[in-house]
Each structure stands twice: as C-alpha cells, then as structure tokens.
Amino acid sequence: MIYDVIVCGGGPSGIAAAISARRNGARVLLVEQSGLLGGNSVHALVGPWMSFHYGKTQVIKGIGQEIVQRMVKKGYSLSHIPDPIGFCDTITPYDVEGLKEVLFELMDEEQIDLLLHALIINVIRDENTIKGLKAATKSGIIDLFGKVIIDATGDGDVAYKMGCDYVFGRNTDNFAQPMTMIFSVGNVKLDELKAYLKNNPDDFTLDENYDGEYLAISGCFRLVEEARKNGDFTIARDRVLLFQDVRPNQVAVNMTRIQKHSGVDAWSLTEAEREGRRQIKEVFAFLKKYVPGFKDSFIVRTPSKIGVRETRHILGDYIMELDDIVEERSFEDSVCVCAYPIDIHSPDGSTLTVLEENKQKCYEIPLRVMLPKKAEQLIVTGRAISATHEANASMRVTPSVLALGEAAGALASIAIKKNIKPRQVDYKEVQAVLRKQGQIVSKNDI
Structure with missing residues (x-):
C-alpha cells in the first residue's frame, strides 16, 4: 500500500499535520515510536502550553485551538489564562491524561491510520527523492511507502537519514539547550x-x-x-x-x-x-x-522520557535568524504567527536568558523553513525546522509547532492533489487552506 502522506512522529506538530492532511483528502499514516500520542506534552510533561497570544490578541488558532477547546469542554484544561509570571502573554494549562484521550479521539474521528511502537531506522529513496521508510517494529522491519513524508520527529531524524544538512546547538560550541525532567x-x-x-x-x-x-x-x-x-x-x-x-x-x-x-x-x-x-x-x-x-x-x-529542548535544525530554503524575530519580520509565504520570547536556557550555566528586545513583539514564520535542501517529497515540521539556535529558542514551543504542523499537512495534501513537488506548490494555496481551517496565517489576519 502507498499512502498519500506518512507523518513521522506523534507529537503536537505531527498530530496537527496528520489531521490537516486528512481533512484535505489525503490518506494518512501516522507513525510513532511509543505507544502514546502527544510527544513531549505527554511523555516529558511539558506544560503549560505557551503562548497562543500576543497581548490580548490570539495569534494561533486552527487545529491547536480545536484541541484546547476539546480539553476545556471535558474539564481537562483551564483554556488560555494570563501568565502570572509575565514571561509571555498567556499560558494554557492542561491535564496530561486528558490530552492523551483527546488526541486518540481525533485520530479515530478523522480515520487516520496509526502505527505505534515503530521506530524509523532508514529511508527508502530514489536519489534525492524520498519514497518511503523502514520502521523497526515488534513484527520486524516494515517498509512503508508514501507520496509525501512529513518529518515531525522533533530531531529531524528522517531528513538526517536523507543526508540533509543541519546545524546543532549554538554556533560557538554546538551545545544545545539543556534537557529537563518535569x-x-x-x-x-x-x-x-x-x-x-x-x-x-x-x-x-x-x-x-x-x-x-x-x-x-x-x-x-x-x-x-x-x-x-x-x-x-x-x-x-x-x-x-x-x-x-x-x-x-x-x-x-x-x-x-x-x-x-x-x-x-x-x-x-x-x-x-x-x-x-x-x-x-x-x-x-x-x-x-x-x-x-x-x-x-x-x-x-515523573516523565516517561526526558524533555529535549533542542537538537538538529534541518537547513531549508530559508533559515530563520535572530533578526527575523527581533525585527518582527513578515514573509509573503508566511504560514503562521508566533509571539513567544527568545527563551534560552543556558547550555552550560544556571541562567535563563530572555532577549529583552523581543518582548511584546510577534513575527511570521515562512513556509520555506519546512522545505529541506537536498530532499524532495519531504517536509519538516516542529522544532527541527530551519532556524538558528537563537531563533529556535522562540519557535520551538507547542502552539507554534501545532501551527507549523497544520501548515505541513496542508502543503502535503495540495502537492498530492496537483501531483507536484511540495516546493512547487504556490504558497498562496497553502495560505488559503489554512485560513479556511481557521488558522491565522499572517499578522494581517489579526
């Protein structure tokens, strides 16, 4: 069987990608190495989510907001509330067990195929075009074929196996942000x-x-x-x-x-x-x-696995940098808006660095950061998108990767319908789909 879209990774970004692709007509398989959905939000207990807002204005909606609303309705979340610490504008507390329930419900409702307890160990390729994946399972090694593959592993594992270039951690010594056990x-x-x-x-x-x-x-x-x-x-x-x-x-x-x-x-x-x-x-x-x-x-x-803040950043058609965030830049191919500070936990000290000039600002994230160089039919979403260490410190949070995943799913579905490569898709078509799904695509939508 050849799927239209295979999503690798069942964290928030992968979930949003799978739902978005499915709602746009694609046959979707979601592959997850554990037995649960939710990624770091479930395994590493990373919460509350922050932040869906810029001031009092919500800048991230779409599938991410739908998940929040479902949890609120069931009593699993307090919804968006002002951040008591004042670090960002709002936070979204949630119950881990409730999130697990909601995510599996969504998979059932959307009729998304799941393959759990499956670790991606290699890619199936034709030169620089990805054709499928090899997954290690309890049944042995399984070959999975898809027209478009979405790498939502958080570490860029699929892109790495395709030989895509990447950077790791800060430029000076390649140390990444520290891990944590919440x-x-x-x-x-x-x-x-x-x-x-x-x-x-x-x-x-x-x-x-x-x-x-x-x-x-x-x-x-x-x-x-x-x-x-x-x-x-x-x-x-x-x-x-x-x-x-x-x-x-x-x-x-x-x-x-x-x-x-x-x-x-x-x-x-x-x-x-x-x-x-x-x-x-x-x-x-x-x-x-x-x-x-x-x-x-x-x-x-205690968490079932450690919380990893940062690993590989796969180099794409555009690399988000510090100035893009500080200067609140807009992009014609924007797919979402982010308003989280540049939040750097010291890789080798005890401090938490927040760049003051970034406070109370918001910026757009372009589609190009999800298109890795040297690979076709592959889309990268989540914290492994194309960005520097400093830029990633703002973009890595859950609301942002939910929005990026939704964009990745929309991009994949359009490419399949038109029988073209993801990087050949007109970004305006992706934006139109996202707006139809209730997502905020650019600051002009606020």
Missing part, C-alpha cells in the same frame, strides 16, 4: 505557597497584574541560594519554576537542568535520563525542606 507533585498546600509569595514579592518574577488566583512561580531565589550554600542544591538552576496543575493541590515542577548532552546520541541520551532521575530526587528534597507548602507533599508523576 515532574508533578501532589498534596501541596497552595495557600502556604501563595502566602510566601505575597509576603516576599521581591523574591519572585511576577506580572504586575497578577491576581493571585492561578499559581505559577518563577523565583524563590533566596531559598535556592540558601540551599546551595548549605550543600542541599547543586543543580545549575537559579530559581524555583513551577505551575499549578489542573488537578487540585498539584503542581508541575520544572527545575532540573541536564546540560551538555545530546538528544540524538544514544549513550548521551541514556546518561541524561539517569542524571534527570538523580536531579528529581534532589529537587524534591529541596522543595520539602525549604519551600513553604511542600512539607507533606509527594511525587505524583
């Missing part, structure tokens, strides 16, 4: 934590309009420093970072920092997983000893 803690006395925040506002980063209802913390700098002096905290982090969960008295803690490891090297990734588990123990012990509200708390959930 974990959930229950039985937290949120009132005690809120009281400490209220009495020590100078020890936190807070939005000036914070109303105290939903709890998110970026701070406790003095407590972290005290613990470090006492030998109780050795991780390269300068703050407590946590978000209230959708479930009562539960928070998601994002304080681990696993540096100088590679998300595409098996041995390095394995050691990163081990180090992440060690750090969870240290962070939790710190919280119970030093932070109000955690004395009687317990760990509810």
Whole structure:
C-alpha cells in the first residue's frame, strides 16, 4: 500500500499535520515510536502550553485551538489564562491524561491510520527523492511507502537519514539547550505557597497584574541560594519554576537542568535520563525542606522520557535568524504567527536568558523553513525546522509547532492533489487552506 502522506512522529506538530492532511483528502499514516500520542506534552510533561497570544490578541488558532477547546469542554484544561509570571502573554494549562484521550479521539474521528511502537531506522529513496521508510517494529522491519513524508520527529531524524544538512546547538560550541525532567507533585498546600509569595514579592518574577488566583512561580531565589550554600542544591538552576496543575493541590515542577548532552546520541541520551532521575530526587528534597507548602507533599508523576529542548535544525530554503524575530519580520509565504520570547536556557550555566528586545513583539514564520535542501517529497515540521539556535529558542514551543504542523499537512495534501513537488506548490494555496481551517496565517489576519 502507498499512502498519500506518512507523518513521522506523534507529537503536537505531527498530530496537527496528520489531521490537516486528512481533512484535505489525503490518506494518512501516522507513525510513532511509543505507544502514546502527544510527544513531549505527554511523555516529558511539558506544560503549560505557551503562548497562543500576543497581548490580548490570539495569534494561533486552527487545529491547536480545536484541541484546547476539546480539553476545556471535558474539564481537562483551564483554556488560555494570563501568565502570572509575565514571561509571555498567556499560558494554557492542561491535564496530561486528558490530552492523551483527546488526541486518540481525533485520530479515530478523522480515520487516520496509526502505527505505534515503530521506530524509523532508514529511508527508502530514489536519489534525492524520498519514497518511503523502514520502521523497526515488534513484527520486524516494515517498509512503508508514501507520496509525501512529513518529518515531525522533533530531531529531524528522517531528513538526517536523507543526508540533509543541519546545524546543532549554538554556533560557538554546538551545545544545545539543556534537557529537563518535569515532574508533578501532589498534596501541596497552595495557600502556604501563595502566602510566601505575597509576603516576599521581591523574591519572585511576577506580572504586575497578577491576581493571585492561578499559581505559577518563577523565583524563590533566596531559598535556592540558601540551599546551595548549605550543600542541599547543586543543580545549575537559579530559581524555583513551577505551575499549578489542573488537578487540585498539584503542581508541575520544572527545575532540573541536564546540560551538555545530546538528544540524538544514544549513550548521551541514556546518561541524561539517569542524571534527570538523580536531579528529581534532589529537587524534591529541596522543595520539602525549604519551600513553604511542600512539607507533606509527594511525587505524583515523573516523565516517561526526558524533555529535549533542542537538537538538529534541518537547513531549508530559508533559515530563520535572530533578526527575523527581533525585527518582527513578515514573509509573503508566511504560514503562521508566533509571539513567544527568545527563551534560552543556558547550555552550560544556571541562567535563563530572555532577549529583552523581543518582548511584546510577534513575527511570521515562512513556509520555506519546512522545505529541506537536498530532499524532495519531504517536509519538516516542529522544532527541527530551519532556524538558528537563537531563533529556535522562540519557535520551538507547542502552539507554534501545532501551527507549523497544520501548515505541513496542508502543503502535503495540495502537492498530492496537483501531483507536484511540495516546493512547487504556490504558497498562496497553502495560505488559503489554512485560513479556511481557521488558522491565522499572517499578522494581517489579526
């Protein structure tokens, strides 16, 4: 069997790509190496999602917004709320189990074929044209054939196997942003934590309009420093970072920092997983000893895999750079709008760098970043799109990759209908499809 579209990777970008292609008439197979859909949002507990908004204006809608609305209707999400920390304009808390349910429901409703527990190990090619994939499964190695392949692996695995050029991490030393192991803690006395925040506002980063209802913390700098002096905290982090969960008295803690490891090297990734588990123990012990509200708390959930922020950036027909974001550039072939800050977790230090000049700005992402050089019939979506280390730090977040995935699916379906290469498709046709699906394509649509 030859599918119209094969999507590799069942994370948010792959999900959106599969749905978008299917709704435009393509026969779609979604291939995922695990047994779950949701990618880092499920496996690595990466949440809340941020940000669908620029100020009070929503700039990302489409399939991503549809997923949020489904979760809200079922009580699995609080929808979009102002970011208490003031880091970005809104955040979207969600329940991990609820997201799993919603994504599988969508696959069933859209009649998208799934192949789970399948690892892409090679490509089937005719010179520089991809024809299919080889997947390792419990049944053995399976050959899969598709007219267009969408690489939503997050690491550009398919493009890499096609020999596409890429960059990795920052230019100076090729170190990528650190990995993280987010974990959930229950039985937290949120009132005690809120009281400490209220009495020590100078020890936190807070939005000036914070109303105290939903709890998110970026701070406790003095407590972290005290613990470090006492030998109780050795991780390269300068703050407590946590978000209230959708479930009562539960928070998601994002304080681990696993540096100088590679998300595409098996041995390095394995050691990163081990180090992440060690750090969870240290962070939790710190919280119970030093932070109000955690004395009687317990760990509810740890991730099934480490959260990887950055690996390969596949070089495409256009490379997004820092100036594109800082100068809020627009592109005639724009497929979505992003308004997230340039958020760089230090690859070798304890700081979190946010470029001030990027705050309160938004920019467009062009279709060309998804078209890898040296490969035909292949589209790349998600965090592996064509971008520099700095630009990726803004574009890598879930709402953005949802929008990119939707664009990738639309592009693939048009190419198939017209029997042409994806890079031969008129970008205006892609934009028209996306607008019909309710997506915001450019700043002119806001």
